[in-house]
Amino acid sequence: MRSATAAAAAAAVEPERLLGFARALIAARSENPGGTEDEAAAVAGDILAGLGADPTVVRGDAGRPSVVASLSADHGPSLAWNGHLDTVPAGALETWSDPPFAGQVVGDRLIGRGACDMKGPIASALAAAAAIRAAGIELGGSLVFHLAADEELAGLHGTQVLWERGLLDQDAAIVGEPTELAVGIAERGGAWLTATAHGRAAHGSQPQRGVNAITSMARFLLRLPEGLPDLEHPLVGAPTVNAALIAGGSAPNVVPDLCRVDIDRRIVPGETDPEAVLAPFRAIVRDLRREHPEVDIDLEVREWTDAAEAPADSRVADLASEAVAVETGSPAPRVGFTGITDARFYINQAKVPAVIWGPGSLTVAHTADEWVAVEDLITAARAYARLFVAFLGS
Numbered sequence: 001m002r003s004a005t006a007a008a009a010a011a012a013v014e015p016e017r018l019l020g021f022a023r024a025l026i027a028a029r030s031e032n033p034g035g036t037e038d039e040a041a042a043v044a045g046d047i048l049a050g051l052g053a054d055p056t057v058v059r060g061d062a063g064r065p066s067v068v069a070s071l072s073a074d075h076g077p078s079l080a081w082n083g084h085l086d087t088v089p090a091g092a093l094e095t096w097s098d099p100p101f102a103g104q105v106v107g108d109r110l111i112g113r114g115a116c117d118m119k120g121p122i123a124s125a126l127a128a129a130a131a132i133r134a135a136g137i138e139l140g141g142s143l144v145f146h147l148a149a150d151e152e153l154a155g156l157h158g159t160q161v162l163w164e165r166g167l168l169d170q171d172a173a174i175v176g177e178p179t180e181l182a183v184g185i186a187e188r189g190g191a192w193l194t195a196t197a198h199g200r201a202a203h204g205s206q207p208q209r210g211v212n213a214i215t216s217m218a219r220f221l222l223r224l225p226e227g228l229p230d231l232e233h234p235l236v237g238a239p240t241v242n243a244a245l246i247a248g249g250s251a252p253n254v255v256p257d258l259c260r261v262d263i264d265r266r267i268v269p270g271e272t273d274p275e276a277v278l279a280p281f282r283a284i285v286r287d288l289r290r291e292h293p294e295v296d297i298d299l300e301v302r303e304w305t306d307a308a309e310a311p312a313d314s315r316v317a318d319l320a321s322e323a324v325a326v327e328t329g330s331p332a333p334r335v336g337f338t339g340i341t342d343a344r345f346y347i348n349q350a351k352v353p354a355v356i357w358g359p360g361s362l363t364v365a366h367t368a369d370e371w372v373a374v375e376d377l378i379t380a381a382r383a384y385a386r387l388f389v390a391f392l393g394s
């Protein structure tokens with residue numbers, strides 16, 4: 001890690017080149033939902049081709065593009081660097097102080113949709129690969145880029161497709177989501193529940209003749225936090241619950257006979273049974289019915305995403321922490337990631353040790369005026385360059 005070769009790789013990171021990669025990726029809109037990653041995939045493919053790789057585009061049934069490219073040796077150890085090409089939508093443009101797709105640098109910040117989540121981190125990784133090449137270093141193994149589609153809506157058309165095609169077969173993986181360069185080794189999963197309240201329609205002037213499904217749902221929603229188990233994971237904390245989306249009623253003068261709410265229940269490593277997650281919410285409904293017998297609410301798990309936890313002492317985790325120590329003076333802590341990432345495909349499905357490790361902060365991801373500090377992108381590129389050399393040899 002402190003070897004002359006690793007230092008030479010870090011020293012060869014070119015900030016202007018890194019920013020050029022980031023700006024080009026941000027300008028290639030890839031809002032999900034609402035668009036595709038084709039333009040961003042083309043930009044990433046061009047950059048990788050310029051680094052001597054032979055990128056291929058992998059598409060699943062939905063046709064969404066993920067870019068796979070291997071740099072250097074096809075013998076020796078292998079390491080995947082995964083980043084997603086899609087972003088969440090920019091939202092209302094007037095909520096942005098600077099345009100979301102221009103990649104402007106304002107002060108010491110790069111601004112734009114994807115600046116930290118995660119076109120900026122992708123640019124850092126590409127700049128690290130560029131630096132290794134510019135320094136004339138021949139890696140002793142293969143560095144494989146998985147630039148995936150569709151992460152923001154669960155990755156089923158992106159990294160999952162790579163898994164299904166047998167492409168997640170490296171010795172270790174880095175998923176470069178923004179962690180402020182802390183080393184993420186665990187992440188929460190999610191259970192998307194649907195609650196459906198049934199009522200009885202009536203004329204709006206005679207509500208006593210009906211059963212108001214929205215009122216039933218309101219009684220239930222106020223008690224949602226009671227449905228959380230008393231759990232606390234040392235890295236990712238406690239499970240959470242959030243009523244996320246609501247629909248109900250048909251007209252202003254009708255007692256609503258239906259109300260539906262999508263509930264986002266985040267799960268922690270060790271929670272693996274959908275029925276166990278549902279049971280306490282069902283108990284709340286039963287309890288409500290004692291006082292309000294008209295309450296009639298069904299609950300189901302609409303989508304389930306496993307939590308994941310990787311070994312804390314994997315070689316990639318140790319080297320990541322050490323690379324940060326060399327670049328910043330203090331080793332990166334092991335942390336948990338509150339969101340869901342594509343790391344779970346490596347950890348759970350492919351049994352590949354993985355870390356979530358990238359520049360920028362999750363607190364500004366998905367917001368208007370999303371930004372990342374230019375300095376953090378550069379530090380990440382230098383740390384990535386060190387790790388690539390240390391893990392793969394030269």
Ligand SMILES: [Zn+2]
Pocket residue numbers: 084117118151177178
């Ligand atoms: Zn992300």
